[in-house]
Amino acid sequence: MKSPRSQDHAPAAAETELQALSLQELADLAEAGEEIRTVEAVLARTGDNVISEILRNQGPFYEWEAYPSGGVEDKETHARYYYHAHAPDRRPAQEHGHFHTFLGPEGMPRGIRPAPAAPGHLLEAGQDGPCHLIAISMDRHGRARALFTVNRWVTGETLYRAHEVNRMLDRFAIGHARPSWPTNRWITAMLRLFRPQICALVRERDRQLARWQSSHPSENVLDDRRLEITSWLDIDIEQQMAAIDSFQDGKALT
Template sequence: MRLASVAALPETCRPVSPQLAALSGDTLEMMAEAGSEIVEIYRVLAKTGDNVVGELLRGADTFYEWDHYPPGDVYDAETHAQYYYHAHPGDQRFDGEHGHFHTFLRPGGMPPGVKPAPVPPGDLPVDHDERLSHLVAIAMTPQGLPFRLFTVNRWVTGETWYAAEDVIAMLDSFEIDHARPSWPVNCWISAMMRLFRPQVVELIRARDRAVEAWRSQRNPPDVFEDRDLEITSLLEVSVTDQIQAVNYALNR
């Protein structure tokens, strides 16, 4: 992970923690329900000494760096949401990271009117279904707990680039609503997207500011393919702290 690319960006490109008290009651209730769902998933997995990462990797004899888990990714044919888990080599990971989830939405699940952002010629896949958008990545500790959310430049995942507000409009469509390969993990990652929705929104907006700042500072031939810009925004998170903050905002 090229954290140096984030450090080189202006402070205005960094995401800010949203003020939860400013959110509507309905939004806070939705986040509270997601938090309760995550806590219940943790409770059930803990009874057998499991966590969401171990549950997803169950049956894999060896965990190989760069490989997608599960093979072929997890894809919901109804919602067109998709995710996978993988890890980079040790010297390319965040401190304390085991690996991370990448989340996506394919065109079939995108809201009407959403179109790819203007990009250099040849950057747009010919196959319409391959024009998927990356939403956010979730970094996990060796204990199987999320500790950081981040966004990436386009070359990292091979995604198609959509403007920040269009990506934000996609967030509510992310849902993995089937049992395979793991119902607990599918429910967990869907709930994570709801619990941390305000933070994900800020990260996506910071992503676009970072790309524009990088383009302005360095003037690369194609900013979306510049290998020196990998991580475009990141934010430390805690499920426990987020649930407490949501409950505090609701009680107010």
């Protein structure tokens, strides 16, 4: 996992999407942000955070291992996630580790199919399997610092095109209490608060895959170990909430 840089297209596209939302949609994002604030504040009172919650009772923390053991899955929604960290020389500066989030095929909206195969096309059909939605980069204080997408080989997912992935986002919800009710609530709310950014990042992922395939025509881009991170965006929860407030105020006056 090489140290990434922010993608050029995702921030502007996300801001455009955010500005285009209705007052109700903006209110839904703001509600998710308040949920995140509440979870973080409650955990902070005991010196905890969403990472320490996941690592509790897990024994020694080993790089590359997934935590909690076996990951987390909601059997009703088929949303899944796990947390892990790369070796220090294989992760971005200031990152402790990151969450990977998925949706299993049983939880996807009707009619969604893996990316179709076509002669010479960069996207290859696979067996219906879990779709990677977004990764959340975390700092050593348990705070979210960035969102990013990855190439297919990184997680072994089944690839779905951006417009299909973005249809899945509202289906991601971890509604049970194990291994940590606060972390489950937090990660569910994160995918709602930053939905516009996630949509933009997944579209940028598809563009990056296409660019890479065009410049490496003899390679299978989805299995090319030289391409790991396909889009990246630094984030700040309070800045996102401030932007939502600003757009809400602007729409209320029109």
